[in-house]
Amino acid sequence: MATFYTTMSWLLVFGYWFLIAGITCRILIKRRSVPSAMTWLLIIYVLPLLGIIAYLTLGELHLGKCRAQRARRVWPCMAIWFKNLQSIQNPYPTQNSEIAQPLFHLCANRQGISGIKGNQLELLTSSYHTLRALIRDVEKASHNIEMVFYIWKPGGQADELAEALISSARRGVYCRLLLDSAGSVEFFRTVWPNRMRNAGIDVVEALPVSLLRIFFRRMDLRQHRKMVLIDNHIAYTGSMNLVDPRFFKQNTKIGQWIDLMARMEGPIATTMGAIYSSDWEIETGQRILPVKPDKKVMFLEKKNDRTILVIASGPGFPENIIHQAILTVVFSARKKLIITTPYLIPSDDLLHAICIASYRGVDVSIVIPRHNDSLLVRWASRAFFSELLEAGVKIYQFEGGLLHSKSILVDEQLSLIGTVNLDMRSLWLNFEISLVIDNHQFGSDLARVQENYIAKSRLIDMNCWVQRSYWKRILERLFYFFSPLL
Known part of the structure; x- marks a missing residue:
């Protein structure tokens, strides 16, 4: 009997580590962003059983x-x-x-x-x-x-x-x-x-x-x-x-x-x-x-x-096209860039592109709701504020309700509106759609709407932001850890 229990124990240990190794190899083989891969590996190693179940259910794009x-x-x-x-x-x-030319060429080549x-x-x-x-x-x-x-x-x-x-x-x-x-x-x-x-x-x-x-x-x-x-x-x-x-x-x-x-x-x-x-x-x-x-x-x-121009994303559509389109738009900005989004959890590439635009001298503004319906997203998004503020990006918190509008305006000429949030789910996962309008008159109309949002918002002051309490910083970093999965 003792031999049986010993054998079963070794089999369970072997099976456990074999499963961990298999999931690890699967994560490494999949070509995903380093932060996302590291997040999943840490979750699996810290919480093995829950981590494996979470990865099998949420870690890969299983459409069925x-x-x-x-x-x-x-x-x-x-x-x-x-x-x-x-x-x-x-x-x-x-x-x-x-x-608009770079974006229109991108979409002509990628979606035909x-x-x-x-x-x-x-x-x-x-x-x-x-x-x-x-x-x-x-x-x-x-x-x-x-x-x-x-x-x-x-x-x-x-x-x-x-x-x-x-x-x-x-x-x-x-x-x-x-x-x-x-x-x-x-x-x-x-x-x-x-x-x-x-x-x-x-x-x-x-x-x-x-x-x-x-x-x-x-x-x-x-x-x-x-x-x-x-x-x-x-x-x-x-x-x-x-x-x-x-x-x-x-x-x-x-x-x-x-x-x-x-x-x-x-x-x-x-x-x-x-x-x-x-x-x-x-x-x-x-x-x-x-x-x-x-x-x-x-x-x-x-x-x-x-x-x-219509851009559609999701399983079966050109891969990563929404993410590529937004990156192209941000890099095309020369004078002014205004973004409104209810959820701000950008990819590293998009975060850096927005910061670079500001460093290039572009007047960059981001308008988000002061309060939203997701506690996880609210705290995770705050982890990006410091880097954006240091780059000179103006962050406005809308106080007139939950600002759910998703829009990007470049130099009052190129407009994007649709269903896409600046978070990982919209950029990489869900079925989304966005309209692109290359027209100065429409851009002026959208600018007036965005200016109305800004008028009802509170600008985050860099000096006040750096003085926030340490418990808030801890929560921001804790939820930031899960940002690649949100």
Whole structure:
């Protein structure tokens, strides 16, 4: 009996170290950033069992076998669709500004399509007016409505939109709704999904969360896009989830969420439709062929038309393209760079690029909420303040609610708005979308919005910052340790 227990003990010790060695080799073989690799190794060595479970569930980009196979075949098909789009006469602008050229060239080479001209574009700064405009467009829809959101929270105007969507479906409009399982968990527990399905709406729960799937797919990989497509001609995207701020997370006592959305009319809607088709196929396996724009009417020059570039990221899309795009934008800045983001946990490359821009003489401002809904992110982001402040970057803390707008403005010429936070999850993991607009007038409009945010913010003073208490510094460094995983 003693021999048996001894043998079992040695087998357990051998198995334990074999598992540790295997996970270590897997981390080292994967080409990931050094901080991320070191963080995982430390977690595994300090908390072996919990660390191994955490790595197997959160350490790698597991989309799931079926979804991964679909993702691998989707983008080549979309690349062919984008290439065929070039056969339409003059879909692209003849030239871009000097600031925008590097980014447009990057996206043309990496995703096979650059900016599309001939669009009307409206910047929506109020959630109330965004929802009113959405309801009007849904009520007027005649052919199809497609939506994808991270969060749909019932209540207020969100319910009005749901009723408008149901009414449109009952009068023959083909409606598809793709909602993230984790973000919209409250929605799927209400009567709305059944009501919508009974009306003929295809409602799909994206990336379902359950204990049974925990070792087969990464649970924190989320469908983070926010898009609405109507009749292949009208499109919305930006930072706003499908929520009425008056009814959303009021128990956090941090104020209403402040968002930024864009409403577009023109051929950019069909380009975004190709992205939606990809998301739908990855999730359901059903192929929806994106509609080609009518070359006779869609690309005609119009008064105040805008060239818009769409960048989409996530499994199956060009790897790291959002991260590369933001780096390109920061390095393109010559005079002024303004960034608004609710979550500030940049990669080392992005942190250094922002600091270098400031050292180059660029006037760099970052606007973040003073309070947000994530304690981990709040403290982890503070660990980056010292380096940014030392480089001369101005950091503003917005006090008018939770600033959820994601925007970048370069020299009041090149604008980026969309769903991308400056954190590891948006840069490397989630399904995201961003719009790029190369236009000085639109840049001026966005500048006014950002200046309004700054007017409601408190500037962090470097002298006061260095005098903060030691317990705060300890918390910042502790949470910074987990920043590659947030």
